[in-house]
Amino acid sequence: MFNTVSRRVVAGNKQTTFQAGMIVRQFSQKLNQQQNGVASLSVEKFQEEMQKAGIQRGYVVYDAEKQQVVTSHPLFAQLGEFISKDKRDFLKHEACFFQVGPKSNLLFSAFLHKSNRGLAHGGVRLWKYNSMEDYVRDGLRLSLGMTRKNALAGLWWGGGKGIIQKTDGATYANDVTRDVIFGEYGKFLSSLKGAYYGAEDVGLTTPDCDRMHNSSRFVSCLSQGIGGSGNPSHSTAIGTVCGMEAAVNFLGMGDLSGKKVVVQGAGNVASFIVEELVKRNVGKVIATDIDKNLIAMRKEQFKHAPNVEFRVVAPNDLSIFAEPCDVFAPAALGGIINSTTIPMLNCKIVCGAANNQLLDPVEHDHMIKNRGIIYVPDYLNNRMGIVNCANECFGYVKNDPAILKHFGRDWDNAVYVIASRILQTSRDQNIPTGLAANKLADEFSEMENPIIGHRGWSIVKSLIEDKWENGQL
């Protein structure tokens, strides 16, 4: 409808076009506000509304028994209405809890997707969102992603995700500031009594997890110095290389020896991917990064490996996508497999560690399949980030068999075995690999934890009964 209006207007003079364009835009914004209610507010404005209503906490919970959304306050009822009507990202998520940090004044949240495999577990993200809609959608989508990642990895954990709204332009470089933010978030986790376990994600470091741990036991990815599993990058890289090996074998190309691999990024995970590839006698590795100091450091680190090349690239330089190779391994940013880059790809396999590689998880899943390129789903390859720390509450040991089995060929849930299964399903059913992975993950996520399958929902129910919303940090 709007397109029709715009086209008719464009036929008139420029002034009319401009004014009519404004009117259409305002009308569209107003309609959006009416449809989305409080979800169309900025996160900061939503916080103001909470303050006006004298609220520090609130929730939107889906009661599966009654098949209805339960909310804490009228403001959250409006948010609940938006969430429950959504057909794209809301998949009957068990609960969304919100809290304003009393000193940090940042909006904290915990999104719990599904807990029948176990309590919700996933990273906490520190990020700036422009609207409550963006904030909530990301929380819903990421917690669903964690359910799938945990299920495919054979972990007896459900899916959850935490978000802390970042203030525009803030870097939080100061340790004292971080102590306040993550100390408060830790208390928020404690208030949820274990319904959600936080971990490291974008914007957090291992010391931030330690900071949360100062006020909560429901945190993983802690420093080794305090008994945690530390930096998971090496494990993540080995998992990714197992995914590559499965794809190379699936295409009847044998193993990785002699193959050419292009890695986007030369950061933590990428450097270990390069190390693992060198061990496997690859023919050639090219790794790129936008950070010239890092590239200089990597050149020094790999000077013993003549078949490894590091290149500095500009952030908008897409030439690496066109580099002829066997495997293209994204290990920097998300969203880089898209309508612009898919036609450029000159590889047989895309298999990397970066999160959310497909800009559109449906459209680009199909598009890459139609190009005849094998895409090994990212959340299968990079599972070791969460696997490495998911069970550290039981203690952490070097060469832990519970970790090493993910890299083997025998265990049903090993990266190689699951990747091979997904690629075969994709071929047999003529469906994209991302879809095949989601189907299998959703099947696994339905399995009930035989001991604590009921526990997540019981905790949520008890929080509601005990009027969690009236508590304070």
Ligand code: NAD
């Ligand atoms: P990192 O910050 O150490 O490395 C990312 C690198 O990408 C940086 O060096 C950065 O300069 C580079 N980069 C940014 N834009 C680029 C571009 N256009 N071209 C080339 N390089 C570019 O992060 P990391 O821990 O190595 O993680 C890499 C990816 O893997 C991320 O997407 C992360 O979410 C994902 N991941 C990591 C882990 C883990 O264990 N660290 C686990 C799961 C997923």
